[in-house]
Amino acid sequence: MTADSPLGDRLDDDDYPAYTMGRAAEMLGTTPGFLRAIGEARLITPLRSEGGHRRYSRYQLRIAARARELVDRGTPVDAACRIVILEDQLQEAQRINEEYRRAAGADRSGD
Template identity: 90%
Template sequence: FLRAIGEARLITPLRSPGGHRRYSRYQLRIAARARELVGHGTPIEAACRIVTLEDQLEEAQRINAEYRRTGTSAHPTAAAQDS
């Protein structure tokens, strides 16, 4: 399964000096989510796309939360133009 999602370019493992694939904990968490979706009948290509979009959404939400905490606008020049 890890090779299949690697071919779908969801994750790209590092290689050891001996050529063995090495996966980070983050990559394994992503792979587990994709496996869960495939286990529920989602085609692997669709599962990879869903996981990618979920990851992008999570990152965007994290960035938005940080902007709210600091009071920083995502586009300071746009905020300046509105004034």
């Protein structure tokens, strides 16, 4: 299989659900129960395989890792999930704000 194959493309995709619950938990150094808990808190929603098994993407694993850092420092799971969601919303708002600033700067320089 080459890097140009459809599977290679999917594995390069941050949103492709390539990891089973067991593998995801192993990679994060946590338990499947932790992954279920952050799913119940709606931090991440794993996709399901045809057999109904949870599958996680690299993007979801990064989010889960951030939540785990907070939990490891003593933050309750629900609070850690809320913090991660708020951090993500703040980052997105800052990105949009920067786009507006660039667009406004381009408008002013064209006058």
